[in-house]
Amino acid sequence: MNILVCISKVPDTTTKIRFLSDASGLDTNGVTWIVNPSDEWYALVRALELKEAAGSGKVTIITVGGAEDDPIIRKALAVGADEAVRIDAPAHDAAFVAKQIAAWVKENPVDFILTGKETIDYNGSVMGGMLAAHLDVPYVALVEKLEKSGNTTHMHRDIGGGTEEVEVEGMFVASATKGLAEQRIPNMRGIMAARTKPIHVTAPVDAQPGVKFKNYSLPPEKGACKMIDPDNMDELVRLLNQEAKVL
Amino acid sequence: MATIVFVDSFKGHIKKSAFESLTYAKKAQPGQEIIALVAGDVPQDELEALGQYGASKVWHANGPAYQDFDSEIQGKTLAKAAEKANANLVILPFDHTGKSIAPIVAVAMNAGLVSGATSLPDTSNGFTVKVNVFSGKALAEVEVLTESKVITVNPNSIPVEKEEGAAQVESFDPGLNISPRVRVKAVHKNTDEIPLPEAERVVSAGRGLKGPENWGIVEDLAKTLDAATACSRPVSDIGWRPHHEHVGQTGITIRPNLYIAAGISGAIQHLAGVNGSKTIVVINTDPEAPFFKAADYGVVGDAFEVLPKLNEAVRKFKEASA
Numbered sequence: 001m002n003i004l005v006c007i008s009k010v011p012d013t014t015t016k017i018r019f020l021s022d023a024s025g026l027d028t029n030g031v032t033w034i035v036n037p038s039d040e041w042y043a044l045v046r047a048l049e050l051k052e053a054a055g056s057g058k059v060t061i062i063t064v065g066g067a068e069d070d071p072i073i074r075k076a077l078a079v080g081a082d083e084a085v086r087i088d089a090p091a092h093d094a095a096f097v098a099k100q101i102a103a104w105v106k107e108n109p110v111d112f113i114l115t116g117k118e119t120i121d122y123n124g125s126v127m128g129g130m131l132a133a134h135l136d137v138p139y140v141a142l143v144e145k146l147e148k149s150g151n152t153t154h155m156h157r158d159i160g161g162g163t164e165e166v167e168v169e170g171m172f173v174a175s176a177t178k179g180l181a182e183q184r185i186p187n188m189r190g191i192m193a194a195r196t197k198p199i200h201v202t203a204p205v206d207a208q209p210g211v212k213f214k215n216y217s218l219p220p221e222k223g224a225c226k227m228i229d230p231d232n233m234d235e236l237v238r239l240l241n242q243e244a245k246v247l
Numbered sequence: 248m249a250t251i252v253f254v255d256s257f258k259g260h261i262k263k264s265a266f267e268s269l270t271y272a273k274k275a276q277p278g279q280e281i282i283a284l285v286a287g288d289v290p291q292d293e294l295e296a297l298g299q300y301g302a303s304k305v306w307h308a309n310g311p312a313y314q315d316f317d318s319e320i321q322g323k324t325l326a327k328a329a330e331k332a333n334a335n336l337v338i339l340p341f342d343h344t345g346k347s348i349a350p351i352v353a354v355a356m357n358a359g360l361v362s363g364a365t366s367l368p369d370t371s372n373g374f375t376v377k378v379n380v381f382s383g384k385a386l387a388e389v390e391v392l393t394e395s396k397v398i399t400v401n402p403n404s405i406p407v408e409k410e411e412g413a414a415q416v417e418s419f420d421p422g423l424n425i426s427p428r429v430r431v432k433a434v435h436k437n438t439d440e441i442p443l444p445e446a447e448r449v450v451s452a453g454r455g456l457k458g459p460e461n462w463g464i465v466e467d468l469a470k471t472l473d474a475a476t477a478c479s480r481p482v483s484d485i486g487w488r489p490h491h492e493h494v495g496q497t498g499i500t501i502r503p504n505l506y507i508a509a510g511i512s513g514a515i516q517h518l519a520g521v522n523g524s525k526t527i528v529v530i531n532t533d534p535e536a537p538f539f540k541a542a543d544y545g546v547v548g549d550a551f552e553v554l555p556k557l558n559e560a561v562r563k564f565k566e567a568s569a
């Protein structure tokens with residue numbers, strides 16, 4: 001079983017977000033980078049479980065980015081991926097990344113591809129679907145359960161207010177959401193082994209982004225919190241109705 | 248030129264997201280024709296009624312290929328509709344369905360995709376749309392660099408506008424010559440009626456509730472308020488509540504009009520997913536809980552006492568105003 005997992009580098013969840021003075025991008029000073037949680041916790045771990053259950057195969061991680069991504073690639077290798085591919089180009093947008101990964105997959109066939117459900121920086125939920133479209137394979141979004149039997153893959157996907165059970169034959173792209181697997185903390189052996197696992201660096205293909213992010217800003221500060229006496233919930237209801245106008 | 252709006256249905260009925268998307272389309276390109284694309288079985292009167300939200304035409308794609316949901320069929324059908332209508336803009340909801348289809352439409356149309364718009368496009372200098380980034384910790388503008396554009400609209404970002412009108416319904420065959428490659432074996436609907444991402448009101452609880460057996464008071468208040476229920480990450484991790492209720496940076500991001508949080512401390516990762524809510528009420532025994540800094544209204548008190556009292560007060564209010 002030859003599985004490809006797409007991973008993305010994102011700021012640690014505790015990061016206090018700040019922008020450059022011209023609002024053109026994130027101020028990365030002092031930011032700690034992590035593997036995007038749903039890529040690591042759900043997509044990667046489920047891929048490893050499936051490989052382990054099959055008793056053979058390979059889990060490859062792929063990302064689009066510069067050499068500054070190597071530390072988070074090593075982190076994913078420490079969790080258990082066998083090898084890594086880094087397409088050496090800035091990740092302009094999801095459309096650009098999908099074109100790069102699609103081009104790589106066309107040269108290096110895999111059995112199926114998992115991504116996280118969204119990244120915690122741009123929250124687009126876009127890349128996996130675009131990748132599937134470029135590769136002309138089915139796309140199953142927001143998968144919370146995935147089992148293989150031969151060429152058939154059984155999945156449960158979250159449809160918002162419910163779950164759908166689906167099946168596909170052969171190659172597909174799925175985006176992983178909570179429930180698919182449990183986070184694995186890398187152990188010392190994994191961390192040591194990751195140091196010598198290969199990171200294949202490849203050149204990008206020619207591709208254009210579809211969008212550009214700019215004029216970043218922080219949300220307006222909240223005013224002071226109004227404290228309400230716990231024995232006077234009528235007052236809270238009155239305020240929600242008359243002041244906040246949400247009742 | 249026209250705008251194509253994807254209209255989603257569930258079990259044969261049109262979803263609320265469609266009315267938001269249509270209103271968005273009407274305001275995004277005023278005066279431009281709006282065509283609603285509906286796939287699958289939906290009654291004729293519901294199709295015609297889309298005219299009340301600005302659609303002049305409804306293109307109805309129906310048949311075996313649309314019996315079950317397949318993102319590829321839906322995405323390619325939309326792209327064909329856009330081609331036929333000479334549309335430069337396609338609008339979808341930023342929900343589970345829209346997230347499945349929008350990337351496929353965008354690739355088929357070679358269009359730039361804005362995911363999760365919170366504002367109408369600004370065309371004064373190029374074409375830019377506001378979105379939330381860093382799971383709601385910040386905002387940004389997205390400039391679309393392509394001629395054709397696809398936008399998914401964040402739920403609760405635009406108030407629905409309704410007027411008199413009836414759309415002209417035509418059947419639409421995209422001539423795809425492909426059959427679905429994703430086979431749907433079963434669909435399970437959760438018992439809670441209001442899907443969390445679309446809910447206008449949400450009652451959420453955390454570890455302060457002490458155990459899953461205590462969620463009755465949360466559900467009671469939610470029911471009285473017509474609200475959805477949500478929870479913090481540890482609560483879903485330990486299995487007190489289902490995964491789809493987990494809100495926050497690693498769960499889902501929501502922006503209801505009213506978010507009531509009981510027994511949740513307000514960690515940065517939780518706040519990230521909810522601080523786009525219009526009004527936040529926090530109930531916590533600890534006056535120092537960080538959540539109060541992000542709240543509009545705070546109650547320092549025991550959730551086990553405050554939630555039932557609040558429920559009673561809302562019930563009384565609803566009776567009085569009924």
Ligand SMILES: Cc1cc2nc3c(=O)[nH]c(=O)nc-3n(C[C@H](O)[C@H](O)[C@H](O)COP(=O)(O)OP(=O)(O)OC[C@H]3O[C@@H](n4cnc5c(N)ncnc54)[C@H](O)[C@@H]3O)c2cc1C
Binds near residue numbers: 013037456497513
């Ligand atoms: C990588 C990463 C990602 C994360 N992502 C998320 C995320 O997406 N969403 C999320 O929610 N968390 C997330 N977390 C976890 C987050 O850091 C907090 O640990 C979590 O939100 C705390 O949940 P809680 O508020 O329910 O519990 P606690 O922090 O234990 O808080 C319980 C609160 O209940 C109050 N309380 C106790 N008893 C009562 C009572 N009787 N009545 C009223 N109040 C009471 C206490 O004063 C306290 O404030 C993430 C953490 C990490 C490391």
